Amino acid sequence: MEQTAAFEDDRLKLALNLAVKGDGQAFEDLVREHQGMVFSIAYHFLQDRSLAEDLAQEVFLELFQTLDRIQSPAHLTYWLRRVTANRCIDQGRKKHRRREMALEEAPEPVASSPSADPMLLERLQQGLATLPEKQRLVVIMRFQEGLGPAEIAEVLEMPVNTVKSTLHRSLAELRKGLARKIREVRYAFF
Amino acid sequence: MHFSEDDLREALKRKDPGEGFTQRTMARVNQARVNQARVNQARAEGTAPPATKKVNGKFLAWWTLRPAWTVVVAAVLLLACGIGGYQYSEYRHAEEMRIARAKQQQLQQEAERARDQAIMALEIARAKLNHVLQHAQLQAEPSDKVRRQRL
Numbered sequence: 001m002e003q004t005a006a007f008e009d010d011r012l013k014l015a016l017n018l019a020v021k022g023d024g025q026a027f028e029d030l031v032r033e034h035q036g037m038v039f040s041i042a043y044h045f046l047q048d049r050s051l052a053e054d055l056a057q058e059v060f061l062e063l064f065q066t067l068d069r070i071q072s073p074a075h076l077t078y079w080l081r082r083v084t085a086n087r088c089i090d091q092g093r094k095k096h097r098r099r100e101m102a103l104e105e106a107p108e109p110v111a112s113s114p115s116a117d118p119m120l121l122e123r124l125q126q127g128l129a130t131l132p133e134k135q136r137l138v139v140i141m142r143f144q145e146g147l148g149p150a151e152i153a154e155v156l157e158m159p160v161n162t163v164k165s166t167l168h169r170s171l172a173e174l175r176k177g178l179a180r181k182i183r184e185v186r187y188a189f190f
Numbered sequence: 191m192h193f194s195e196d197d198l199r200e201a202l203k204r205k206d207p208g209e210g211f212t213q214r215t216m217a218r219v220n221q222a223r224v225n226q227a228r229v230n231q232a233r234a235e236g237t238a239p240p241a242t243k244k245v246n247g248k249f250l251a252w253w254t255l256r257p258a259w260t261v262v263v264a265a266v267l268l269l270a271c272g273i274g275g276y277q278y279s280e281y282r283h284a285e286e287m288r289i290a291r292a293k294q295q296q297l298q299q300e301a302e303r304a305r306d307q308a309i310m311a312l313e314i315a316r317a318k319l320n321h322v323l324q325h326a327q328l329q330a331e332p333s334d335k336v337r338r339q340r341l
Binding site for chain 2: 065
């Protein structure tokens with residue numbers, strides 16, 4: 001397992017070095033390696049596939065233009081997360097998507113595992129879309145990227161304690177929103 | 191309905207951007223590369239206009255990334271405007287008071303002058319009346335010389 005990770009790291013390091021020297025194929029490898037992460041952050045934040053794709057492409061374009069400043073694969077991942085988060089906030093401000101999006105607007109269906117409740121996952125995504133920008137990003141970084149509070153703090157340029165409290169508040173809001181939604185459904189039925 | 195952190199992880203698991211994303215991205219990157227090469231070549235040949243320095247780009251990015259600073263700057267501006275406004279209103283109030291005081295002083299001086307003139311006029315009138323009264327008394331009472339001649 002460790003060997004695989006080390007091999008993977010070496011491979012990325014090599015690709016990064018080659019890409020910095022102008023190798024297009026190496027840069028494509030880097031894009032392929034990180035596109036899932038960048039696209040998913042954007043998609044979960046914006047809840048719009050085409051906007052997320054556009055944003056992800058812009059992030060990679062910016063990466064291409066500033067590639068010589070990237071020092072290591074870890075730095076690359078950090079840089080991509082940070083730039084994606086910043087661009088998400090910019091995009092969110094431009095579109096005011098949080099206010100435009102109604103709770104009933106369902107995002108695209110998730111490819112859930114058989115054990116997960118698809119309705120619950122859908123409600124969670126809807127609830128996430130109603131959170132304020134920073135809270136949404138903190139939740140995405142925590143549960144999509146699996147980052148700890150310190151790493152999230154670094155990426156989003158926030159104090160660690162603020163990250164912790166934001167995370168706590170976001171989960172409480174998600175729970176409250178979910179409970180409210182269920183009450184509404186019950187009321188509609190009975 | 192409750193959810194666990196695993197549910198949240200499941201809801202937020204990474205998604206595939208779909209077929210052709212890499213190709214589309216690379217097409218944009220290659221287009222940017224070609225454009226950049228063209229600009230560099232034109233610049234080397236001296237046919238392209240000099241690259242304009244993006245003055246505001248970083249500042250604006252900084253600005254949008256730190257809304258707290260925006261609030262602070264707005265608060266400082268508001269405070270400065272408030273203090274300036276207050277000082278200006280104080281200055282105007284003081285100026286109005288000074289003008290009012292000067293007017294009052296002027297009115298007082300005019301009143302005193304009018305009083306003095308009135309007193310002087312009364313003095314003159316009194317002197318004239320006394321003079322007329324003396325003449326009238328003299329004419330009313332015949333002189334001793336005349337009285338003696340009659341007797």
